[in-house]
Amino acid sequence: MFERFTKEARAVVKGAVAQAEEAGTRYVGADHLLLALIGRETGRGSFALEALGLAGRRDSVRDAVGAARRRAGLTRAETDALAGLGIDVTEIVARVEDAHGPGALSRDEGSAGRWRSGHRPFTREAKDVLTGALRVATDRRDRHIGDEHLLLALTVRPGVPAEVLADHGVTYESLTRVLYGGGEAEAG
Numbered sequence: 001m002f003e004r005f006t007k008e009a010r011a012v013v014k015g016a017v018a019q020a021e022e023a024g025t026r027y028v029g030a031d032h033l034l035l036a037l038i039g040r041e042t043g044r045g046s047f048a049l050e051a052l053g054l055a056g057r058r059d060s061v062r063d064a065v066g067a068a069r070r071r072a073g074l075t076r077a078e079t080d081a082l083a084g085l086g087i088d089v090t091e092i093v094a095r096v097e098d099a100h101g102p103g104a105l106s107r108d109e110g111s112a113g114r115w116r117s118g119h120r121p122f123t124r125e126a127k128d129v130l131t132g133a134l135r136v137a138t139d140r141r142d143r144h145i146g147d148e149h150l151l152l153a154l155t156v157r158p159g160v161p162a163e164v165l166a167d168h169g170v171t172y173e174s175l176t177r178v179l180y181g182g183g184e185a186e187a188g
Helices: 007-023 030-038 044-051 055-070 076-084 089-100 124-139 147-156 160-167 172-180
Strands: none
Touching: 007 030, 007 044, 007 124, 007 147, 030 044, 030 055, 030 124, 030 147, 030 160, 044 055, 044 147, 044 172, 055 160, 124 147, 147 160, 147 172
């Protein structure tokens, strides 16, 4: 599949690995792909994000991803559902951080040092985004997988990246309008 990735898409994947290294996590997650995408200034995905007004709000996206990491990767919808069951995630995070330090729930145990294979593996969610990008490209009859396909895949997969993007006005529908000029509303 990676042989079909454009130079921009490969740069996003490499950027996601760098994001994981910077965060000190053991795995590359879908949130790292999102952070790598918003950090780029070239490619169709970057063009679309700029057209949708996200270029000036990158720090807001980073902050929202960081807040989700502090909640152990739970989306606000999941946090609200737990609140409906009487579980206050904010209180739990505060107690854990009081006992173990800031960001304790976002830490990836065993993150220090090298791994046997010499690289960080991708989480199931990140792999699903990569597979989703292939599906989006195939559905569009595109021969290559670009950063725009990665971005579109992030918007359709439930989780923190899709929630953060939607909160910033970036949805599958808005992206397809910007990228392809059409009102295509069905996710690949």
